[in-house]
Amino acid sequence: MGRQPCCDKVGLKKGPWTAEEDQKLVSFILGNRQCCWRAVPKLAGLLRCGKSCRLRWTNYLRPDLKRGLLSDAEEKLVIDLHAQLGNRWSKIASHMPGRTDNEIKNHWNTHIKKKLRKMGIDPLTHKPLPPPDPHPPKDQSPPHTATGGSPEAPPSPSPKPPQEKTAVPVMTPASQQEAGDDDVPILSNYYPGFCTDEVPMMDPDEIMVPLGDGRTAPPTSTIFSTTTTTSYSAASDSVSSSLSRDEDPLFPLMDLEFPDIAFQMGLLDDMVASWDDSLAQQPLSPSPVYDDDYANQLQIRSGVAFDQEPGNKIVLFSSY
DNA sequence: AACGAAGTCAACCGCCATTAA
DNA sequence: TTTAATGGCGGTTGACTTCGT
Numbered sequence: 001m002g003r004q005p006c007c008d009k010v011g012l013k014k015g016p017w018t019a020e021e022d023q024k025l026v027s028f029i030l031g032n033r034q035c036c037w038r039a040v041p042k043l044a045g046l047l048r049c050g051k052s053c054r055l056r057w058t059n060y061l062r063p064d065l066k067r068g069l070l071s072d073a074e075e076k077l078v079i080d081l082h083a084q085l086g087n088r089w090s091k092i093a094s095h096m097p098g099r100t101d102n103e104i105k106n107h108w109n110t111h112i113k114k115k116l117r118k119m120g121i122d123p124l125t126h127k128p129l130p131p132p133d134p135h136p137p138k139d140q141s142p143p144h145t146a147t148g149g150s151p152e153a154p155p156s157p158s159p160k161p162p163q164e165k166t167a168v169p170v171m172t173p174a175s176q177q178e179a180g181d182d183d184v185p186i187l188s189n190y191y192p193g194f195c196t197d198e199v200p201m202m203d204p205d206e207i208m209v210p211l212g213d214g215r216t217a218p219p220t221s222t223i224f225s226t227t228t229t230t231s232y233s234a235a236s237d238s239v240s241s242s243l244s245r246d247e248d249p250l251f252p253l254m255d256l257e258f259p260d261i262a263f264q265m266g267l268l269d270d271m272v273a274s275w276d277d278s279l280a281q282q283p284l285s286p287s288p289v290y291d292d293d294y295a296n297q298l299q300i301r302s303g304v305a306f307d308q309e310p311g312n313k314i315v316l317f318s319s320y
Numbered sequence: 321a322a323c324g325a326a327g328t329c330a331a332c333c334g335c336c337a338t339t340a341a
Numbered sequence: 342t343t344t345a346a347t348g349g350c351g352g353t354t355g356a357c358t359t360c361g362t
Contacts, residue, residue, distance in 0.1 A: 014332075110329075
């Protein structure tokens with residue numbers, strides 16, 4: 001009957017992840033075939049619940065995450081998508097490869113909202129804000145207009161829930177054609193490519209990590225540039241998330257981009273290595289290049305390219 | 321230099337839809 | 342068919358950082 005509980009939550013650790021935990025989780029996920037998240041912490045030797053592991057992986061450790069502030073184009077995209085989808089952050093994120101729903105949500109709440117208000121636009125309705133009332137009523141919420149109120153507005157006596165989730169109906173004409181949740185017709189052309197909704201766990205013997213032998217490629221096509229085979233070790237600080245991107249040894253790997261030139265130059269085999277704990281402690285050079293041709297030869301799965309050749313070949317790269 | 325306010329964002333909470341037993 | 346776990350989602354929290362005084 002049913003399934004076993006996800007976790008008993010007894011003796012489980014909470015709070016920020018340490019570098020050691022990150023390393024355990026990454027090593028496990030990269031080294032094991034897909035299995036249920038419930039089993040991950042136990043098998044990986046983590047005192048976390050599976051849900052926590054999943055969140056950590058999807059929001060922070062996934063190799064295809066872009067990280068960094070959203071660009072202007074991305075911000076615009078978020079605004080457009082939000083106008084159509086409301087606070088359905090995962091849907092929005094699915095149109096923005098390399099970005100997580102959590103990241104977008106945070107950015108919306110901390111940056112975009114303010115920007116829109118400064119521009120005189122209601123971030124909830126995406127319509128012009130009404131001019132400030134020179135005589136605001138005392139101890140009473142201003143009457144709500146049809147366009148709805150801001151969630152930051154003082155509590156209203158109306159039974160309307162305070163959350164923004166109800167913002168969805170407030171939409172642009174485009175969205176008012178009642179497109180299905182999944183159908184946001186315009187936006188995929190901003191970022192043709194991958195959807196980050198599905199992040200596969202990887203087959204253990206499909207792992208290919210960059211290696212370095214000192215070779216460097218031009219900046220736009222830089223391959224992975226580690227010299228010694230060192231491990232993707234996050235261990236340098238007890239709280240990795242407190243590190244800046246430049247300091248955190250995790251980030252270089254996250255920033256890896258598709259090494260097209262390397263492949264085209266026949267360096268693929270040189271770059272193949274088995275994943276193990278001794279890999280890549282050394283920072284890896286990011287490269288903003290993605291090669292469609294080579295990608296076409298591979299099975300692209302959410303920013304992870306699996307070489308069709310049998311063997312231990314997988315390339316981790318950012319899908320940007 | 322010290323303190324408090326404001327901003328940022330990783331992580332958690334709780335709900336819901338899906339799915340396995 | 343029923344039950345309950347799982348995974349996913351959006352909202353919220355709180356630790357940490359940055360800014361202003």
